[in-house]
Amino acid sequence: MVLNYDGVVRGSVAKQVADSIREAIMDGRLKMDERLPTEEELARRFGISRPTVREALKRLAAQNLIQSKRGPSGGTFVMRPDxxxxxxxxxxxxxxxxxxxxxxxxxxxxxxxxxxxxxxxxxxxxxxxxxxxxxxxxxxxxxxxxxxxxxxxxxxxxxxxxxxxxxxxxxxxxxxxxxxxxxxxxxxxxxxxxxxxxxxxxxxxxxxxxxxxxxxxxxxxxxxxxxxxxxxxxxxxxxxxxxxxxx
Known part of the structure; x- marks a missing residue:
């Protein structure tokens, strides 16, 4: 997985993070069914808070681009387009x-x-x-x-x-x-x-x-x-x- 963790500026940070992940999905850097890093890991890499990461993930879920799965093998995954x-x-x-x-x-x-x-x-x-x-x-x-x-x-x-x-x-x-x-x-x-x-x-x-x-x-x-x-x-x-x- 290749994400651009630089360039996030103040403003609507959650939207910028969501847009960055969305671009990675759309251009193929993130593959279908690939697991995203944890909220904690995303927060560390982007240099933002976990609540901001959570808001960004909610935006992506609303666009049917990611989904969360529970259990030992769970996490947040890139969705197959429906x-x-x-x-x-x-x-x-x-x-x-x-x-x-x-x-x-x-x-x-x-x-x-x-x-x-x-x-x-x-x-x-x-x-x-x-x-x-x-x-x-x-x-x-x-x-x-x-x-x-x-x-x-x-x-x-x-x-x-x-x-x-x-x-x-x-x-x-x-x-x-x-x-x-x-x-x-x-x-x-x-x-x-x-x-x-x-x-x-x-x-x-x-x-x-x-x-x-x-x-x-x-x-x-x-x-x-x-x-x-x-x-x-x-x-x-x-x-x-x-x-x-x-x-």
Whole structure:
């Protein structure tokens, strides 16, 4: 392990120490699952107090970069990146940005059209039976009239999550978390009353069937039809809201 123990100045010392360790993790000087020195050792090497070290470690733990383990073989270890954990921060930020109007519907639809099209193409080539089965299960749930609006929206997210998994590309899956976990729920929340479920189900079926037969162009076409429909429903919803407000 190689850490730069020099250069810590007064100010937010805990933040500086956390940043130093974070840089060592990000550039590979600290390896995954490597044990960090003890609090006492870190305090001595950085020339700071143990409470300050403790605060720095809390910052790193909050970023899902380290974790503590108890027992004889315990200590503080560099974590293996967890896409689901990392997505929490990304999704929260994206949801906030959408909520305050930083992104409009055209930007969101364009982002989905371009990125999910890549997923369709890779899924058509790489999909396994487990992803096809997961998508099929969500279509079955969506087709059930007893499914609540909330359950339908959650199923919609899971359907597209399975499509992304079917791409079998880890970096792409991480990149798609914002789209799947933030953009889709926000759009669903707005169009839920206006959209026709059967239309969504039909387009999901077209996407699944195309991926199953490894027909990437057909899968992308179905995706584009789905996004065009959602854009239309989004605009119709906003128009209806404006009319109610005016009256």
């Amino acid at each position: 896409p689901a954990g990392l997505s929490g921060t990304i999704t929260a930020a994206a949801t906030l940005l959408v909520g305050v109007g930083a992104f409009d519907i055209d930007e969101i639809i364009t982002a989905r059209r371009e990125t999910e099209a890549i997923c369709c193409r890779l899924a058509a080539a790489n999909r396994k039976e487990e992803e096809l089965a997961a998508m099929e299960a969500e279509i079955t749930l969506q087709s059930d009239s007893a499914t609540s609006d909330e359950e339908f929206c959650a199923s919609d997210v899971r359907f597209h999550r399975a499509l992304v998994r079917a791409s079998r590309n880890g970096p792409l899956e991480l990149m798609m978390y914002t789209v799947i976990e933030a953009f889709i729920p926000i759009t669903n929340m707005i169009v839920v009353r206006m959209r026709e479920r059967q239309q969504i189900v039909s387009l999901h079926r077209d996407m699944l069937d195309a991926v199953r037969r490894s027909d990437a162009p057909a899968a992308i076409t179905a995706l584009e039809r789905l996004l065009d429909y959602l854009r239309a429903m989004y605009n119709a919803t906003l128009t209806a809201r404006a009319a109610r407000s005016a009256s």
